[in-house]
Amino acid sequence: MNTLYNMKIDVVKVAKLANLPISDKEVAKLEDQLGETLGFVDKLNEIDTSKVEPTQSVAGLENVTRDDEIEPSLSQEEALKNAKDKTNGFFTVKAIFDES
């Protein structure tokens, strides 16, 4: 059992946020493993970053744009090629709203 970190991660809640199916058996294992990782990254608190700006990207680029012109791209058929369910040239997904 991880002793470095006192806070327990709410694994069930995080799994819901991450849209990941996890079994009851996995919950305890993940609690331990994620706790171990968090304990490790705690090390960062040793560094004073009060006067430091976060780095968003090392590329050093800003506002990379292109003209708003239509160019050749995937055909509808190509885009649908790997889909599990298709209907009339659309991706089929689970219903969000009830019909009532």
Place this chain on the structure above:
Amino acid sequence: MNLNNLTIKQALDGLKKKEFSSQDLTRSCLERIKNLEQKLNAFVTICEEDALQEAKRADEAIANGVDKPLLGVPFAIKDNFCTKNIKTTASSKLLDNFIPPYDATVVSKLKDAGIVILGKTNMDAWAHGSSTETSDYGTTKNPWDLNNLPGGSSGGSAASIAADETIGSIGSETAGSIRQPASWCGIVGLKPTYGRISRYGVIAMASSLDCPGPLTKSVEDATLVLNVLAGQDKYDATTSPKVVEDYTKNLGNKIEGLKIGVADDYLENAEEEVRQKVEDALKQFEQLGAKIIRIKLFDPRYAIAVYTILQRAEVSSNLARYDGIRFGFGRDKFGDEAKRRIMLGTYVLSAGYYDQYYSKAQKVRTVIIEDFKRAFKEVDVIVGPTAPSTALSIGASKSSSMFGEMMDILVEPSAIAGLPGISISCGFSKGGLPIGMQIIGPQFSESLILNVGYQYEQNTPWHKEKPKI
């Protein structure tokens, strides 16, 4: 002479002089693959029919005097690069049925340059690892010792090069995935500056870190591939507009007066044998006229924490698209490692924790970047061991849920700072396993680190060694 043993340079020379054909080269590689794959498992998909057809077309083009930089040369491509009409899985069963409708920019550039695609190489699933053991298609073995791992995540590419199953290969690195398997397999691995090569069409791991790059038999080969791949891409807004130079131009430059920085912190994180061989390499550099300067670098252990948070956060975001609707199977097909990383990433980005973890990691990232900038005011390049050890045995990656990040301690800082790094062989352990040394430079200094690597390589015997597989 077995044609599959050739380097890219030798293959191009031989094709030009009509000593052999692209079909000869391709058949030789396919033969080698056929003989070894049961033992080695470096490939997920082998494209025998298509490769022979591409080779035939290449031979016709050569006969017609067509001149392309890699015309007729067989390549192996890591399975996280989208290849049109060729199954692409990122070594995960979740994508077992995925056939990309387009080529990654790296792939289309290589095709334009005339390569023959032998197949797609094995990797850690989703590039989540430093062993290739987390692949859903079985682990790849190390050609130098089949009981050992090849490293990862570009383990299949590295093994296929070391075992001469191919002439050239492509991999990718987020933090170590090119350099570390190159060092464990005794070959050359180049991670370019972030943004030097397009990530378009690469199955994303961590978008602020991912870098495609070559794994090759020689430093010169790496320059030939970099010449083809480098450059701004309109499909990847993070690619650099910096002009692409001819990376072969400066290979022959002498390195007298070159200032090489060495950090004790890095050496101390390596095993005795590895440390010794790197120290020997430093003496070799001195004989070539370079000056060794001991420098202090930011403790690499902090880089592990920074990398763990940033990478896992970005992974959780990038892997959100795999919902089984537009492609692939459902999220229940994710393996344990992927689930772990997605969970940790989701957590550190969630409400109430973002500042404590992700924002903090981005600030320490700035500290690491500034630390390297300061160091490069004193020295031209930094040299150190690539990995803390030689290739570990099969099963080693299961020892800790942080295995990958711990293995990559020596490459994470430069990856976080977006710097280019090359790993080349600097000797062998008592057990006959390759030891790798890395040369790191400032952003866009590929020419310099390739030059330094080439000078070392040409003055040492290691690159001529082959595994007895």
